[in-house]
Amino acid sequence: MRSLLAGDIAEKLWSWLRALLALALLALVVKFFATYLPKQQSLTPTVVLGSVKTVGGFVALIAAFVVALEFVLYVVLMKLLKWKHALAYMLVAPGMVGIALLFLYPFGYNIAIAFSDRSLQRFLPGAYSYGLAYGLENFKSVFTDKILHDTGFWEVFARTWLWTAINVFFHVLGGLGLALLLNRTLPLRGLYRTILVFPWAIPQVIVALALHNEFHYQYGFVNNLLVSLGLPRVQWLSEPVPAFVAATSSNIWLGIPFMMVIILGGLQSISHEFYEAAAIDGASGWQQFKSITWPLLQPVLTPATVMGTIWTFNAFNVIYLITVGGPSEKTDILVTALFKAAFEFYRYGQAAAFALVIFVILFAVSATWIQLSGGLKGVTD
């Protein structure tokens, strides 16, 4: 009884301490901002007014467009046709028109670009042209030519799956391990949990940029840790395999907390009665894990793994900001290669075809999962 009380008090104290710490840190940030806002030169009243004007004018333009759209729908559907679904259409219209203009149309436009010879030299309207032959050429070149400076599609494709498999495996393994450790009445549990979520809570861009410097040969902490352990320094960013290891380990570090939190939620929803019954039958810890925890975790673990796979497959920031795909394109994955094809080599036609290929790959992965998990039944209820 006494120990339980002590644990409760410790948890309470910790939650207060955490709130206090957060407030103190925020106050520090606010103090810095308040002190230096009058002293700095970059954010002048003119700049503030200018951006408010730009954004305000634009929002007014959008609002005017929405009002016009609603008016047309009102007159046509409600007054002229007196349709019973008129109100529903009026409510849905702004959002769906936005999605049509910024998702459906660009998607179709991407297909059109894939069937053109558009590039930096042939950029403006009139300079490039569309044609079936261009499209076939573009799709063929994705698979047979170089998609980067001197790397072909299949090399990047294979590396992407290696990258995804290693990352997701360690995300699940690490997340499961930590969740199992945390899933018990434990003193300081809240503290551990908060600290372990840090890699997820801190903006990814910051981590990726900081880690790029930390893999520096001379001054980064990784090599200095190795030296203090008596190991030799490693050329992290200028040799292919170490660069891949650097990017992968960074992404593993980033992704474990998400899995941990999701799996912990799943573990907590498993009833204690199963374990009590198993204990009465004399099942060992491993047997309990194998026949209770693991199967009952699947409804949570499967969607989380699929989401994790898609996120890792698309992990642009980590690769692009830590290794820039280097050295000599040896750590590029499909999405970074796509970005480079479009915005560094300006081969828009080929890049659009390449984008469609990546889309088909991802679509196949998602569709397989939807099939496995019982179709889209509940979606449109």
Place this chain on the structure above:
Amino acid sequence: MKGLIRWFFFRSRGDSPFKLLLIHLALIVACLIAIYPVARVVSISLRPGDRLLSTDLALIPKDATWSNYTQLLASKDFFLWVWNSLTVTVSVSIIGVILAATSAYAFSRWKFPGRAPALVLLLSTQMVPAIMMLIPLYLMFVGITRQFGIPLVGSYLGLIVAQSAGGVPFSIWILKGYYDTIPVDLEEAAKIDGAGPLGAFYRIILPLSTPALAIVFLFNFMASWVDYILPRVILPKPELFTWPLGLQRLQGQFQTEWGMFAAASVLVAIPSMALFLYSSKWLISGLTLGSVKG
């Protein structure tokens, strides 16, 4: 003392003290790994300028100073970057919430023709990687900028448009799920009292949905706040940089500006992490809601 030891090794499910010691050790090691790179950034931000590049591994430098912070705030465009980010982020979140709130209401309450395909469309937008949409969006925006003079490239506007559209489908899903849990009887009662269908929405549904609207606002806010790739393509001018682009510029000057980069990271990370940790409960429930529903 004895009570303290007993508390620390509080027994549950029959864990022996030795096992508990191992569990604590494992968790402490994991926490150190989780926190070390973050603590390093803080540590570097406190280093004096002449000791920026050092092989020292200590987390609290001997001669800690705020000079990186003062130098960053006084001489770099940090305030401008944060302002740019805030302008974009707040606009995106507001536009996203308004569009999603009304659309989701229609999806939740009416069975209109085209509803099912529209819902599937919303879901399929989530499968398309952002990088893939970047090529056609960029070329479209360049075309609109040239043809109609609306500067979608080279100003915030394209960024606001693209990011709002990116967040709307997911927001509609979350809000529809929430509206579905509000009984229709409430609106019926309001209609009997003389409210029109839209009056019932504004007076009954919206106030009841404040928590869900807050989640959607937060989702859009966070997604836009940490976005790197869209600003990178759409905002080439340094005076329009959002904080990720500004930070990257500081980081590029590794030899001279590492301390200022670290200081800027800390100043951005503290509010971001506070917001994340404060709202993580809802963020996670939103994520799982999305995955359970879809």
